[in-house]
Amino acid sequence: MNIVNKLTIRHLKENKRRTLVTIIGVIISVAMVTAVATLGVSFMDLLQRQAIERDGEWHVLYKDVNKAQLKAIEQDEETKAVVLSRERGYALLDGSQNINKPYLFIKEYNAQGFQQFPIELSTGRLPQAAHEVVISEEIISGAKVEYRLGDQIQLAVGQRQLIDGGSQVLQQGQPLVREAGQVKETLINTRAMSYTVVGTIKRPSWEPTWAPGYTIIGYVDEELLSTKDAVDALVVLKKVKGSLFAQAEELARANKIEKVEFNNALLRFYGVVKDDQLRSTLYSFLTTIMAVIVIGSVSLIYNSFAISVSERARHLGMLSSVGATRRQKRNSVFFEGAVIGLISIPIGILCGLGGLSVTFWLINPIFEGALGITQRLTVVVTPLSILAACAISILTIFISTYLPAQRASKISAIDAIRQTTDIKLTGKAVQTSKFIRRLFGIEAEIGLKNLKRNRRRYQATLFSLIISTVLFLAVSFFTASLQKSIELSQDGINFDIQVSSSNVASEREEQLLKAIASLDDVTESSIKREVELTTWLEEEAIAKELREQLGQDSGLVENGKYAYYVNLHALDEASLQRYAREVGVDYQELQDPSRLSCIVIDTINYKDEQAKKYVETKAIHTEIGQSIDLFFTNPETQGETHLHPLAIVALTKQYPMGVMPAGLSGLNIIVSEQVMDRLLEDHKITGVQTQLFLKSTDPMKTQQQIEEMKESQLMIYNVYRSRQQEEQMLLILSVFTYGFISLITAISIANIFNTISTSIALRKREFAMLKSVGMTPKGFNKMLNYESIFYGIKTLLYGLPLSILVMYLIHRSLMNSFSFGFVLPWASMFYVIAAVFVIVTSAMLYSSARVKRENIIDVLKQESI
Template identity: 65%
Template structure:
């Protein structure tokens, strides 16, 4: 080790407090990068595990392949394992007491399939031969048909058939086709099978609640598959990478497999960061680049401030080295060496702190995720070689960038200037000039405070820079996570209930009594009764959705007399639900129940998926004003008869959906009102309300949706249909809630780091000004005057940092919004709450940091402080 490096280490040891502050700054920066990298990897890992637990592990699905094609799939170099399955068909379940679920659904798996998919065995064993089956426990609890292990089932297996749709095959996710207790489908006989029951399984998680058949699983023996038989091949890949899409398509072409028969497990693949959507891929890469850039800039600022202050205070030491013959290169290397020493100490500690901090955080929130959100998998801190490598590389790069500018500055300091310390503080009358207004409004203390900042502009700029970066970090991450959550909500289906019960079409007193009976079920936590029907309206071209206006410009034949035909969906809520909804959107409930002046709430903002652009879009369904009226009419599509109806006045415009109302597509409009107003609107002018799609529905939220469904079915009502969507709703809520947990966790992390950054910079800056403060006290500044000066300095710091930080933050927000627009489309909206929070927080944090630091220097002896040259 050369003499310059030895002197650098000695200097670090002599100035322990400043060295410690620098090390802490680097540790915080490394911990931040490590925590962010670990957070992202751990979240993706959790969602991978949860998706596999819910739906099974698979990546590519080839439907209806023959034996030769199956062999090719198994030999494909990309395939890790292949599950063979076959949907044999349906058989009538004799004695079933659930009219909505009259079938058994027989599905076959090979041994690998029973391992790969979430199949939970309750009793017995899994099938090992083609004549053995396991049955779902749901048959006994729901259909009230009891089978024992060892029983033999002889089943006439066939396919579901509807005369009007001959040739179309129906699956488990297609509910039973029935209306008013009349079933419109039947089974077309295919084969007779005899099975021995060898086990009982839990109801599979992948069986839809509305499925018409109870799951029965059998065994498919690969050796018995004939040359002309077809099976399904489900592939788990060795490596999940974006090229899997092109590889599977090329493979299908080579082996004469129809491209339409290929499916991908997009639910799982997206958590590997793999997608075939170019817009989504661009979104992911753009967002990753922006957020990583923000984090790196934040890290650089944190470390740079620490090194800049350190080099500034070391200028006399570097000048002495220069006076005894140290070259510019040696002085520059001295700063780089200091950075290397600090890095060697800080990076390992920062990595450990980052991992431990995230691990402790996960330990605390696991109970929330697994309890409240229903997630079965544990959130664990996932440490990968790549995350460690990225954290180390980013940290080393930030330390290098942070030391480069101070090192250049150090190399250029002349011996005389460094010893006299004239480089940091260069006073001219012009630079020190302050406005008379400051002194008139705030007094001499404010003027001195402002002159202090101007006197040492570099230190002042370093503190302001630190504040600006903290503002940008917080607002960028807050905006990013808020918009990510909004994007997630746009991409989901918008199901806001657990169970939908459709009740006949008569709307009789018996139906109303049935509704009250269902709503009174113990597990029901919330319900809405809704009557719904479709009518029409002609809307002026200038008022239709922007997307429709673009289409109309290309094809004017879509208009009639300058108007576009809209489908108006009228939703009449029950009294309690309508009162709550009216209050939520901020309108008068009494207007909605006055049949003399029909009025309704219009949902004018809708999300929808543009299949052509492959984007999720939020747009205005209609451009209208409160108080405006819509002329309604009804057209009978069979007879072509058009009936004019009454007008409806718009009493409120909103983007909020009540329970049971789904977002309408382009050219459709949801309006919400009362039953009285609905009757007045149609005024008995529609002969058959069923022609207008009239139906009465009950929407439920339940603490136990499966039990609630079973209790409704046990009522044995013939005019109801039950549609249980709790599984899809649960997945949506899990995603939104998990995203919320990570959103607030991420913001909390960034906020803590930002506060630490500000405290570190300001407290170091104030502590380095001990001699300056001692000088002011020595010439008569009172404690009260000193406090006023510190307070005004805090205000100047806050105002200056906000003047720079807010515009930069808005630019970053625009970039994030632009990146999201590759896959989504909605308006840019400034997060006013976050902006107001930041403004208040900046002044609070700066004042606290200044107060904390000034309390420490107040206790110092004036003579000792004037003599002191290091801290």
């Protein structure tokens, strides 16, 4: 070790407080980088395990392959395992007590399938031969059909098809088709099958609750497949990477496989998406996060090294006076950074991982209790994440030390002794406006001159404040935009169970729906009547995107107006009261049948298939107080009947329970039952549907209770699982984003306190001199308060415009896959404005309190701090 490096180490030891503050700053930075890198990997791992538990583990699906094609798939170098799957079809379940599930649905897997799919065995064993099956427990509890282990089942297995409805084959995801209580489908191409029951299983998670068939699972033996047999091959890959889409499609082309599908629900949690625009959006997100981390880390560490170099000016000048070269002085700063990095990086990594472990331990009970997330969030440490944390930390320290090192190399002996690099004493440099002195007094003028005199320290502190402001607003906007993007990509389900009636509304039906709504586990309910109508809008009133798409299409234009379909919803009294309160409308005004008032949902979310992006836009451009004309189209004669116009009393983007987003050329309108009755009373309008929407603490139990009523006119759709998946995603995202905001906030506050306290500590002699010439404690406090105000004003003048620019750039990066308006986060901006002054004032008071205790004579004698 050369003499310059030895002197650098001695300087670090002698200035323990400064060294400790710098080390703590680097530790915080490294911990932040490590935590974010590991947090991302850990969350992805959780989402992967949750998706596998729900839908099974597979990556690529080759549909309807024969034995030769299957051989090629198994021999492919990317294939790790192959699951064989086959849907045998449906068979009538004799004695079923559930009118909505009259069938058995027979699905078959090979042995690998039982490992890759979430099949939970209750009793017995899994099938091992082609004639063996396991049955769902729901057959016994729901259909009330008794099966025992060893029972022989004789079934006529076929396909579902509509009666007089063409040749379309119905799938398991499509509910039983009924009209007026009568089943309108049948089984075709049936053949006799015999099975032996060898076990029972929990209801498979992939079976929709509205599916018409109870699942039984059999065994498909690859050895018994003939050359004419077709099965589905679900492939588990050795390594999930972005090229899998092209490789799978090439394999399909080479072997003449007609259809290939991908498990996008799982692949997206590996960061692998086929959509190029979505991939670019994902990369933009990752780039933004890492840029925020690096900027925050550099601003935190840079100030420590910059102030350290300023403090070491005389020390470096002495080295220069005894022959130290510019290179040696520069390398001394780099060496200081390397020493601090060697100490801080390992500790920072351990602190980041330890902090995550404690955080996960605290939030796992919330995950499990709030939404029933069965997989635990665990800290997943990968070599890549640790290497990334180390690399980013080393890069951050290098960037943080580069400018101070360049400054250090240029310090001459004379300049260091005079301190001319840090202190500017020319009249022009410290000149202040007379207005400041007249308005605020001499204390404010001295405070402002201090800032101008110590320009480098002032700029370092100001830079820290500006960066902290930009970081907080950028991350707040980023997380809000990310959550908005997730909400746009969801399908808008805001209920657990939907109960629909196939009959025209009647008193009996109303009593039945109210009885269902009063079940024990139901926490919220809404009865909604709905009818589809039409309206014609002027060109300037329709959605901008629709205007662009249909500008050349005259088929939808009549007398210069565009056709919109309208979903008119009448909510029950309690639901309408609740909704009116949410959107700020007088409930009594909505009930008045003489005025015919309505609430229009004027904002829609939809996926533009051509642009391949999710869009939020205005469905209609209108104003409160205007009216909207409605028309009913007779389905038989296609004639239009003009109804009463509705007065718009509110425009909103909030959806009541059970109302789903309309399409681009559609509109949702909410009215009271009285208004709908008045609107339809003079016209013979058909097609009015009554639906009940429920939220329940136990949706599966509630569904079973409804089914036990044995009302044939009711159709039940339990969407709890899909809604649960959405809410799980939003909850996990919220934990990630708000945790990130909290981390950035803490880093920003630590950065500001560190910079200001260090700056105040370096001004001890200056403060002692002011006190020695007569400045009172009151005047001293006023001077620091005015300095705080100057810091705050300057920070906001630079920080807010820069933050708006960064937020706009983030918004533009999202527009690759989403489309919604750029809205400034006014609440966050207000918090930042208040926080800047509070934090700066607090840091000033905290630092000055320590300075006040110093003895004036002792401080004036000191050469360095």
